[in-house]
Amino acid sequence: MFVVLAVVLGGTLLAYSLGGPRHGRSAGAPSGHVVVDVSESHCGRGWTRPEPGVRTFDLHNSSDGAAEVYLEDPASQAVYGEVEGIGPGTTRQLTVRLGKGAYAFKCVPDDADAVTGPTVHITSGSRGPGAAPVTQHDLIPPALSYQKWVGGGLDDVVRLTATLKDAIDRGDLAAARSAWLPAHLEYERLGAAYDAFGDADRAINGTDAGLAGGVRDKDFAGFHRIEYGLWHGEAAAGLRAPAAALVKAVTGLRDSWSQTRMDPAQLGLRAHEILENTVQFELTGRTDYGSGSNLATSRANLDGTREVLSRLRPLLATRYADLPGLDKELDRAQHSLDGFRHGDDWTSLDALTRAQRERADSVLGDLVERLASVATLCDPRRTV
Known part of the structure; x- marks a missing residue:
């Protein structure tokens, strides 16, 4: 199962997920997409060219267990996008509007501690709404x-x-x-x-x-x-x-x-x-x-x-x-x-x-x- 969070331009939610699982893809991502690793050892790796605007991330789970992923502000933990239930070896898409600020992917394996990936900084643009997580x-x-x-x-x-x-x-x-x-x-x-x-x-x-x-x-x-x-x-x-x-x-x-x-x-x-x-x-x-x-x-x-x-x-x-x-x-x-x-x-x-x-x-x-x-x-x- 994956969570559909929002059409960001509506301003009422955070982000949205597209498509079903695609298994073990080794080819490059479609034009405009960014492939991001989902695993305990390489969470968030692959996002090397941060730019403002609406971006689509191909979240590929290279681990051997299911995980959920948040795109968040690492300081405030405000969440800008989320995908649940990414199975091992599968890929889900997350589309989100990015703007000025700091971002990091947090990988949350089903049976292990959460891991936060490297922080990425964007210096311009207006980002979509975020929300502090509810516990x-x-x-x-x-x-x-x-x-x-x-x-x-x-x-x-x-x-x-x-x-x-x-x-x-x-x-x-x-x-x-x-x-x-x-x-x-x-x-x-x-x-x-x-x-x-x-x-x-x-x-x-x-x-x-x-x-x-x-x-x-x-x-x-x-x-x-x-x-x-x-x-x-x-x-x-x-x-x-x-x-x-x-x-x-x-x-x-x-x-x-x-x-x-x-x-x-x-x-x-x-x-x-x-x-x-x-x-x-x-x-x-x-x-x-x-x-x-x-x-x-x-x-x-x-x-x-x-x-x-x-x-x-x-x-x-x-x-x-x-x-x-x-x-x-x-x-x-x-x-x-x-x-x-x-x-x-x-x-x-x-x-x-x-x-x-x-x-x-x-x-x-x-x-x-x-x-x-x-x-x-x-x-x-x-x-x-």
Whole structure:
């Protein structure tokens, strides 16, 4: 795997990688390319004519193990480009805009200490943005803060889900339909924690995807099982057991949450994935089982994204050059989605005009691209 860091001219990321592995090349590099050695003994060797401008480096791993490579300022350790997973005997490309300053390649073998190559000085030009590396230690405080917030959110999910169950138990399906959406949206706001929820998420928020019996399958459970029944004329008697199982599942998750440990290294990635999944599943209607609430769920997912970003903001403030642009896009997406709300009701996807549908797709799609920068910048890097 190699990491695509950026199109440098966009100003929001660091560099970008091109192409797949090319094995054991002995011929010269293409015109304008610089072949750089990746190994413990010769890290960074081969770059002898430093010049400003956009340059492409062919990073050739001459060692017998995989490695990742950073192009950084050796004094500040600000990273200007990165490629992960360069296999032994293979070559990856890294394209980066260079300008006035000092640079060095850092080779980080999988099973050995990092090695920094010779420093190269460029005396003119404007270089692309760099970012100080984020370490696992840097991410622990925001992860703990977020995990505490999730615990409070689970308390609310349990309370709201119990209200849903009570309405079903007394046979008041109109009240159950009104109670379903607040409970479901409260759970959806916790999106960055889904990986840590494990199997409980399937029981709480799973779909019928992969189930042989589809919506009739005995293993179809959770919010969407109840949604299907409430909006497809199922009697209260058939929904009592799924509602009880849902309350049991969210209560069990809430009660065990204090013993769960989220992976701090995943926090930046989750900030991106929440809305990536929103575009993939909510805006396509794949998770609509009758309530027509996909746009409401998208709005809840946006709230969840903001919660993650609020914890990461101290790290991003000094690393993400276009953080104000991200904030502007978040506000634009919120304004766009709020336009589909009418009191307690939301416009369904089916009721959108083509122009409205395209606008929603565009706004959230643009935001997902910007959040890819957050995932990249908050990916922990080895510094030793």
